[in-house]
Every structure is written in C-alpha cells, then in structure tokens.
Amino acid sequence: DPTPEITWGEVEFAIKQMKTGKCPEADNVRPEHLKAGGLPLFKALAVRFSRYLREKETPAAWKKSRTILLMKKGDPENLSNYRPITLLSQIYKTFSPVVLNRITKDLNMFMSREQTGFRRGYSTVDHTHAVRQLVEKCNEFQIPLCLAFVDYKKAFDSVERNAVLNAVDKCGVNPNYVDLLMEM
Template sequence: MSKNKAPGPDEITSDVFFRGGEAITTYLTKVYNKMLQTKEVPPSWNEANIIILFKKGDPGNIKTHRPISLIAHSYKLFMRLFQKRMEIVLGENQPRDQAGFRKKFSTTDHVYTLNQVIEKTNEHNLPLCVGFIDYEKTFYSVEHFSTTEALRKISINETYVQILENIYRQATARMHINNLVSEEVHINRGVRQGDSISPKLFTAAIEDTL
C-alpha cells in the first residue's frame, strides 16, 4: 500500500494504516480472522467510488478515459494477502504460455517465440496462420461466477472463494465526476479496476475458458 492514496467509501485514508502501529495491526488481525471464520465481509467492502481518469488523446472521447474503483484500504490489504496465498496454486495451474500478470514472465517471451515460429516456417517453406485476439474492456466484461468457478477448479481455498462471492454478489458503486455523485448501482459483472487481485481473477477465468 502506498501513502497518500485516496480513501474508499469508508473514508479511511491509507495514512491510518501507516501510523496506526501495533494497534491497527492487532485490530485488522482480529477482523480478518473473524471473516475467515464467518465468511462475512464489512458492508464497506461491497462498495466502491468510481472516478474517471484521462489517459491520452481526445478529452471529449469517453474511450480515452479509464474508470478506477476507489475501495476500502482494509479490503486492499486483505486482498493482497489473498493474492499472495493464491499465486502459488494459480501459477501451478497455468501453462507456461500464459505470461499475463506473472512474475518472471514477459510479453517479450511471446514475441521471441512467435518470431522463431515465423522464421522456422519460412525456412522450411511451411504454411502458417497466426491469430490475434484483442480483449476489449476485459476487466469490465468478466462474469462473477466464471472467476469463482475457475478458482474452485484449481482448488483455491473454499473460504476465500466464498468471501469473494459475498463481495461481488452485493457489489455496488457510485460514480464521482466533477463533484457530482451518482445514485448507487449494483455491479453485475466485471472485476474492480485498481484492485491488486483483479488481474489474477481475470487470468484464472480466461485460462478456464480456453
């Protein structure tokens, strides 16, 4: 967690966790352990404030902007722990050709492999067909059930899977634009932008689909 990060709906800033010392550590440990026992999460974990960040290009084009979910920092810390515990199992169940969001993997490996395939087929005068798939708005389109079912298939701890289900089943968000706030809306699909575990959920779902 970085300092000076914007708070989520609970309005608790990241500074609280940096300055809280042993008291905040003890408190969070109790909360997290209780959650692991009951599989219930704080209501603020279901909520998100969505802001829009300009990337580049035409400011008047909505496609040049990216939504970011501002979520509770206590949620982020828990998901970071979950991610660390999940990485080993997830890594063991993904093939080497899946380089997305993995340590010691890079897209340059894919580029090198593709170049080798092209060179060898040209060398031996063999036919070659290459397909490229551009997953547009990938994080927004992932179905919630597909992520949790994918995690179950690779034997991720059921407690964590049920906690994820409880979070996404009741997920809501409000848009914050130019000091205006929208009504609360229910989020039926997609993983949260700005959540450290979202890339892992996406790769688990896409690997299960393919």
C-alpha cells in the same frame, strides 16, 4: 481442511505495497496511516482479517464505493475519453491482496508454465521471442505459417463473475477463499 489464519506478515506485506498520497474513502483512512500503525496495527488487522476469512463475511461498508470519472484526453463531451476510478476503503485494499496472494499460490500450481500473462515472475517477452523463432524457422524451411493475435477490448468487463468463480473452484483453490470472493 481449515484455512490458515492470516499472519501479520501478510498484512505488513500488503500495506508496504500500497502507494501513498491516495485519496481516502468514507473511512478517511490513508495508506500513510496504515504504514504508520506498525506492528500493533498489523497484528490487529491480521486477527480481524482471519475472522472475516473464517466467517466468510466482510463488512457491509466494503460493498459500497464511490466512482469518479477522470478525463484522459480528447473531447470532454465524449464519455469514452474518461476513465472511471473507484474509491474503496484502504482497509479493504489491504485485505484484498492478502486473499489474492493466497489464491494466486493455489492457482500457480494449476497453471502451465506456458501461461505467462498476468503472472509474477513470468514475461510475455518469452512468447514474443518464441513466435519470432517460429517465424524464422518456418521461413528457413519454407513451411507455411498462419498466426492470429486477438486483443479483446475491455476483456475483463465481459467475463461473467460466476464463470471466474467456478473456474477458480475447479482449480482446487481453497473453498473458503471462493466463498469469501462470492461474498465480497
């Protein structure tokens, strides 16, 4: 099953979502440049991005980044008071959401409607309301209830990349996207 070509509309959507005033990386491209490029640039990037997807290979420069530390608050001697910011190519930051949007469409078909975290159009407020109702009903009917809330600190940092890629693959995401993610 061939992977559909990336459209200029997908590129335009990704570029329009970019925040302006960001620091450029080594390529000196800013979001303002991409937005000003208009339709000719959107079309050219769509052709190039489609090639990356077809060949499952992205530019080597995209694998390089520069990380800076921004002070949050507190003692400057304490490293936990800093937040790392990774500076990446703006072209890469255009390509990534295009691929992510396609993967998300595949994953949304697999996920249950109860999964509300980190999904567009869903809210964890619904779960908060459901828990509140559950507590009220258990109190009303004098039914014992135990609830546990787990908040994993730096949970994203602790997940193995291969485990995520295997899970995405098992969810039926187009193998070309999985291969491309592994290459990125």
